[in-house]
Each structure stands twice: as structure tokens, then as C-alpha cells.
Amino acid sequence: MSEKVIMKGNEALAEAAIRAGCKCFFGYPITPQTEVAAYMAKRMPKVGGVYLQAESEIAAINMIYGAAASGARCMTSSSSPGISLKAEGISYICGADLPAVIVNMTRGGPGLGGIQPAQSDYYQATRGLGHGDARLLVFAPASIQEMCDLMTTAFDLADKYRMPAMILGDGAIGQMMEPVILPEPATRTIDKPWAATGTELKRAHNIVNSLYLQPDQLEDNVRARFERYVQIEATEPRCEEYLADDADILITAYGISSRIVKSAIKKARAEGIKAGLLRPITLWPFPKAVLKKHAAHAKAFLDVELNMGQMIDDVRMAIEYARPVEFAGRTGGIIITPDEILAKLREMEAK
Amino acid sequence: MSVVFDRPHALADVSTHYCPGCFHGIIHRLVAECIDELGIEGKTIGIAPVGCSVLAYNYFNCDMIQAAHGRAPAVATGVKRANPDKVVFTYQGDGDLAAIGTAETVHAATRGENITVIFVNNAIYGMTGGQMAPTTLPGQITQTTPFGRDVKEAGNPIRVCELLSSLDGPALLQRVTCDTVPHIRDARKAILKGFQNQLEGKGFSLIEVVSTCPTNWGLSPVKAIEWLRQNMLPYYPLGVYKEVK
Ligand SMILES: Cc1ncc(C[n+]2csc(CCOP(=O)(O)OP(=O)(O)O)c2C)c(N)n1
Numbered sequence: 001m002s003e004k005v006i007m008k009g010n011e012a013l014a015e016a017a018i019r020a021g022c023k024c025f026f027g028y029p030i031t032p033q034t035e036v037a038a039y040m041a042k043r044m045p046k047v048g049g050v051y052l053q054a055e056s057e058i059a060a061i062n063m064i065y066g067a068a069a070s071g072a073r074c075m076t077s078s079s080s081p082g083i084s085l086k087a088e089g090i091s092y093i094c095g096a097d098l099p100a101v102i103v104n105m106t107r108g109g110p111g112l113g114g115i116q117p118a119q120s121d122y123y124q125a126t127r128g129l130g131h132g133d134a135r136l137l138v139f140a141p142a143s144i145q146e147m148c149d150l151m152t153t154a155f156d157l158a159d160k161y162r163m164p165a166m167i168l169g170d171g172a173i174g175q176m177m178e179p180v181i182l183p184e185p186a187t188r189t190i191d192k193p194w195a196a197t198g199t200e201l202k203r204a205h206n207i208v209n210s211l212y213l214q215p216d217q218l219e220d221n222v223r224a225r226f227e228r229y230v231q232i233e234a235t236e237p238r239c240e241e242y243l244a245d246d247a248d249i250l251i252t253a254y255g256i257s258s259r260i261v262k263s264a265i266k267k268a269r270a271e272g273i274k275a276g277l278l279r280p281i282t283l284w285p286f287p288k289a290v291l292k293k294h295a296a297h298a299k300a301f302l303d304v305e306l307n308m309g310q311m312i313d314d315v316r317m318a319i320e321y322a323r324p325v326e327f328a329g330r331t332g333g334i335i336i337t338p339d340e341i342l343a344k345l346r347e348m349e350a351k
Numbered sequence: 352m353s354v355v356f357d358r359p360h361a362l363a364d365v366s367t368h369y370c371p372g373c374f375h376g377i378i379h380r381l382v383a384e385c386i387d388e389l390g391i392e393g394k395t396i397g398i399a400p401v402g403c404s405v406l407a408y409n410y411f412n413c414d415m416i417q418a419a420h421g422r423a424p425a426v427a428t429g430v431k432r433a434n435p436d437k438v439v440f441t442y443q444g445d446g447d448l449a450a451i452g453t454a455e456t457v458h459a460a461t462r463g464e465n466i467t468v469i470f471v472n473n474a475i476y477g478m479t480g481g482q483m484a485p486t487t488l489p490g491q492i493t494q495t496t497p498f499g500r501d502v503k504e505a506g507n508p509i510r511v512c513e514l515l516s517s518l519d520g521p522a523l524l525q526r527v528t529c530d531t532v533p534h535i536r537d538a539r540k541a542i543l544k545g546f547q548n549q550l551e552g553k554g555f556s557l558i559e560v561v562s563t564c565p566t567n568w569g570l571s572p573v574k575a576i577e578w579l580r581q582n583m584l585p586y587y588p589l590g591v592y593k594e595v596k
């Protein structure tokens with residue numbers, strides 16, 4: 001049995017990745033996730049893994065592309081501006097059907113933005129990072145424990161579906177300290193017969209590639225990938241339901257903001273406002289079915305995010321515009337308070 | 352029937368898309384011969400660039416990875432770090448290696464990344480139809496320098512071997528060409544050394560091959576070789592720019 005330890009989010013994340021079997025880490029420093037790299041630099045050499053500081057996020061994601069193409073479990077980590085630079089590489093990773101884990105400890109944007117926690121990269125993460133018809137699995141942990149548990153899931157599903165997976169955290173989860181039970185080290189090995197590891201003159205050469213010059217071949221290739229996406233949308237969505245079954249007002253929130261929402265809900269319930277929470281844990285695949293189910297009884301939805309309202313689009317689509325969806329959020333690195341959410345709930349209740 | 356030449360085992364038995372008189376075909380053959388000679392095909396992983404040689408992944412029999420434009424050295428770094436016992440090479444054009452991928456090139460070199468880089472300098476963007484490359488010569492006419500490269504406007508060409516030679520990381524920086532049989536022999540020796548260095552763990556080896564692009568230079572294969580001798584070789588002198596013994 002693993003014991004409970006108190007760790008900083010970014011360090012726990014790095015340790016969880018190593019325990020999930022991550023063999024290579026490539027990154028470039030950026031606040032607020034630098035501790036991931038610092039931890040990897042210390043630990044990787046001790047566990048026979050690879051740590052390398054790349055010359056840029058572009059180089060880092062392409063090192064990931066190479067490591068993944070040659071069969072290694074690998075991860076890179078960054079924050080918003082760095083993730084933008086990785087977009088090209090992520091598109092290639094999607095196009096070449098490679099498994100890899102990408103962490104975004106989101107900070108405020110656009111541009112250089114700020115260094116405080118934000119959730120303003122929801123669109124970027126869920127609308128297919130990089131060009132082309134492609135998706136990545138996106139996990140939004142709300143605690144350090146969940147982030148560590150999702151790390152194993154992210155690596156496993158990335159391998160299973162041969163696609164990138166993102167852990168979409170934020171500066172708050174990365175920086176805070178919490179007790180956590182670290183996952184047991186992974187023991188299974190995954191067969192990757194497609195990987196470029198050398199033919200040993202025993203098989204035809206493997207080619208890892210995203211180029212298809214014939215349109216019909218490219219279409220076939222994209223369609224095959226979308227068949228997997230359909231399967232993922234049917235089987236992999238995850239969502240926490242908190243006081244949702246009898247709720248009149250359902251709040252949708254993910255990651256750090258969902259924790260503030262929970263405090264607001266407790267206060268609201270004490271005042272007789274029947275509020276509940278639906279917390280998507282996977283942002284793609286989005287837990288549409290759960291939201292739709294609750295739209296049958298909820299009178300209204302309130303979407304809470306640390307941005308100007310991005311997931312709200314998915315909420316509206318998931319409930320097929322059947323209920324009004326209002327928004328409460330702060331951006332720029334400001335964390336919304338329970339009282340701000342409560343005020344919004346009161347206003348909605350009065351309608 | 353007489354056998355004109357034996358195809359190296361590491362070279363796939365398919366016809367390539369390269370234009371007549373293009374050096375890409377010769378360079379592929381030299382790389383494959385060196386892989387054969389060292390008996391490393393089974394543990395070699397090649398990285399194909401974006402450029403005319405993008406389909407190199409079809410032409411070599413070893414495992415191949417296609418990289419984003421300019422990123423081959425970073426991709427090779429990932430492969431090599433994950434698999435230090437494997438042999439990893441990149442094959443890149445001048446736009447790939449010395450424009451969009453300059454940072455990846457310089458940093459792989461300065462890290463002394465234990466890989467072999469085959470750099471094909473044809474002074475032009477072949478694949479996209481003949482635009483100015485970072486190695487396009489002063490005065491050279493291309494699609495995007497229609498009046499000849501004016502260095503005051505478009506800047507000066509980059510001499511990659513010279514540029515990298517100030518770094519401590521590289522084990523071998525050598526410029527060769529393929530215009531004559533002796534030069535082809537020298538090129539082969541340099542490429543072989545580039546792979547041997549990797550096997551001996553010496554670090555980054557880059558072999559620059561000054562090459563032709565008859566199609567986008569608008570010259571016949573014969574005239575292209577003449578142009579290379581008269582214009583390219585004076586600007587890009589052949590030789591060893593760094594060698595760690
Ligand atoms: C990010 C990106 N930018 C631009 C291109 C278009 N492009 C394809 S090949 C190429 C230039 C290739 O020239 P070079 O590297 O010199 O190789 P050559 O074709 O001459 O062998 C360019 C600009 C691309 N594929 N990707």
C-alpha cells in the first residue's frame with residue numbers, strides 16, 4: 001500500500017508520471033509549471049529515465065514525437081504560451097497516431113498574459129490543438145490526488161487509442177500542497193509493433209508518418225481515426241455529479257473552479273437554493289449524456305470558469321439548448337470567490 | 352544480362368521521385384551503402400524532413416520517421432535519448448535545416464547529440480518550387496528573388512559548417528559534394544565517418560553535401576553541375592570544418 005504524503009501539485013504530477021511508466025521527459029521552463037521539470041531533472045536519472053531541457057517548446061514536443069515514435073512512454077509539460085508553440089507538434093502526433101502525455105498548467109492569456117491560474121485554454125485544448133481534423137483526450141483534475149490518478153489513465157488511454165492526452169491543470173493545482181496517495185508503479189508493458197525501434201532485419205520497416213499525398217488515402221486515414229473518436233465519446237467521458245439529482249440550478253465547472261463552486265453550493269443549500277454541480281473530468285470527450293440527463297429536471301444551468309466563458313458552448317450543445325445557461329467567471333488570473341457564485345445563484349433563483 | 356550496380360540492401364527496391372540530375376538520389380545511395388557497410392540497418396532509425404526528400408521514408412529499408420519541417424534534429428534527439436543503443440540519422444534540406452529548423456540544428460549540435468545529420472544544400476527550396484533558401488547565393492535568381500538575391504534586402508547566405516564550427520559539441524562537420532567520382536568517394540567516406548562517430552559515441556556529426564537542383568535552377572543536369580562548380584563551390588568550400596579524433 002502506498003502511504004499518504006504531502007506534496008506540491010507539480011511535483012506530485014511528475015512523480016505520478018514516473019510511476020505511470022513515463023521514461024522520457026522533455027520540456028522548457030515556464031511559470032507556473034517549472035517544478036515539474038525540476039523534479040524530473042532530479043528523479044529521472046535515478047530511475048533510468050531521460051530528462052532533457054529542450055531549447056524551446058517546439059523542440060520539446062518534437063523530442064516527444066521522436067520518443068513516442070520509437071516506443072517510449074513520454075511526457076512534456078508547459079503552460080499556455082508554451083502550449084501554443086507545441087501546437088504544430090501535437091498535430092503531427094495526432095496525424096502519426098502516437099501516444100504521449102502533454103500537461104498544460106494554464107495561466108492567464110492571451111499573449112504573455114500573466115502567471116496566475118486561469119482556465120482560458122479550454123478552447124485550445126478541446127477544439128483540436130494544432131491544425132487538421134484531430135482530437136486529444138483532455139483530463140481536468142480538481143485535486144492533486146485526482147491529477148495523480150488521471151496521470152496513469154492518461155498514459156493508458158493514450159496508448160490504447162494511439163493519440164495524445166492532455167492533463168489540463170492550472171497554476172493553482174500546480175502550486176498548492178495537498179495530501180496525496182501516489183499510485184503504485186505501473187508494471188505492465190505495452191506492445192507497440194508499429195514503433196520505429198529498428199527492424200533487426202526481422203520485419204519490413206516501420207514508418208511513422210502523417211503525410212498522405214493521395215486525398216482518398218488521407219480521408220481514409222482521418223476516418224479511421226474518427227472511428228476511434230466515436231468509440232471514445234461513447235465509453236470514456238467522465239463526470240462528477242455533486243448534489244445534482246434534485247438540483248434546480250446546475251452549475252457546470254471543471255478543475256480548480258469546481259472546488260469553489262462546491263463551497264458556494266453548500267452556502268446556497270443552507271439558504272434553500274437547490275444548487276448542484278456537474279464537473280466534467282474529461283473535457284474531451286465531453287460528458288454530454290450526463291448533462292443531458294440532468295437537463296430534464298434542472299430549471300437552469302450556471303457555467304463557472306476562470307475565463308470569459310468557453311466550456312459554456314459545450315454545455316449548451318450538450319443540453320441541446322433546452323435550458324438557459326448563464327455564466328459566472330473571472331479571468332486574467334483572478335480566482336472567483338464562493339460569494340460571487342452565490343450572488344449569481346441568488347439572482348438566478350429570484351428569476 | 353549484366354548487373355550495372357548492386358542496390359544496397361538498406362535502399363528500398365522502389366523508383367524514387369527525384370528529378371534527373373538531382374543529387375538526392377546519389378546521396379540516398381551513399382547513405383544506404385554506409386549503413387550496409389557498417390551492418391547497422393536493423394538498428395538504424397532515419398528521420399525524413401519536409402522538403403524534396405520527404406519521401407525518404409519510402410526509400411530506406413530501415414525504420415523511418417517523418418518529421419515536421421525543420422524539426423528532424425529534435426525528433427532524432429527524442430529517438431536517440433529513448434533508444435541510446437540505436438543508430439539515428441536525419442536527412443535534411445537547407446530550408447529545413449538552416450531556416451525553419453536553425454534552432455533545432457544549433458542546439459542538437461551544441462549538445463553533441465549522438466546522431467548523424469545528412470545535410471543536402473542545393474541553395475533553393477526544391478519541393479515548394481524554387482524559392483530563396485537560407486543558402487541561396489548572392490545574386491542567384493529564384494522565384495522569390497526574381498532579380499537575383501540582393502543581400503541588402505534578403506540578407507546573406509548561411510554557411511552551416513562554418514557557423515557550427517565554433518561549437519564544442521560537434522564531432523564532425525564536413526562539406527562534400529557529388530559532382531565527380533572522386534568527390535562522391537570523399538562524400539561516402541565522410542558519411543561513413545559520420546555513422547562511425549555515432550557508433551563510437553563521439554557525438555554530433557554533420558555532413559553537408561553541396562547539391563544540385565536542376566529543375567529549380569532551370570538548368571540541364573550537365574549545366575547544373577557546371578553551375579555548382581562555378582558558383583556553389585567557391586562560396587561553400589569543401590573540407591573538414593571540425594573533427595574530433
Ligand atoms: C511549417 C511549414 N512551413 C512551410 C512548409 C512548406 N515547405 C515544404 S518544403 C519547404 C522547403 C524545403 O526546402 P529544403 O529544405 O531546402 O529542401 P529541398 O526541397 O530543396 O530538398 C517548405 C517551405 C511546410 N511544409 N511546413
Ligand code: SF4
Pocket residue numbers: 368369370372373374375403473477478563564565566567
Ligand atoms: S526539385 Fe530539385 S531538389 Fe527536388 S527532386 Fe527535383 S532536382 Fe531534386
